[in-house]
Amino acid sequence: MYEQHVGPIPAGMELDHLCFVTMCVNPTHMEPVTPEENLRRRRSTPQKAWDPELAKAYQMRVDGVPWRKIAADLGMTHGPLIGRVRDYCERKSLPYL
Structure with missing residues (x-):
């Protein structure tokens, strides 16, 4: 869904679900980040x-x-x-x- 509406996910990146719902398919709720950044955000965001x-x-x-x-x-x-x-x-x- 993200790639259809926004474009390809850059190599080495993964989508961070800014809404904290990993099953969410709204591309405006997603941001390509490095796996390390995604993990850091997951740990730091309540x-x-x-x-x-x-x-x-x-x-x-x-x-x-x-x-x-x-x-x-x-x-x-x-x-x-x-x-x-x-x-x-x-x-x-x-x-x-």
């Missing part, structure tokens, strides 16, 4: 960095928006989003919808 988007997804679900519509609005697939929202709910002691 999952909570994505909480604002998860809070938005949670509120949309509370408002009755279907998962697939929420995922499309956030530029990701619904399966990983559901898992992330479930984890977010557990961290925030919110009821999972």
Whole structure:
């Protein structure tokens, strides 16, 4: 998907999923980086960095928006989003919808 929309991944590089969702296919959520940089980012970036988007997804679900519509609005697939929202709910002691 990335290569179709952006172009080839440079040799020796891999895609860093800036949204922290490795199953995400939105090319705007990806950046080519060296394997070392990808590992450094993975270790230094807390999952909570994505909480604002998860809070938005949670509120949309509370408002009755279907998962697939929420995922499309956030530029990701619904399966990983559901898992992330479930984890977010557990961290925030919110009821999972």
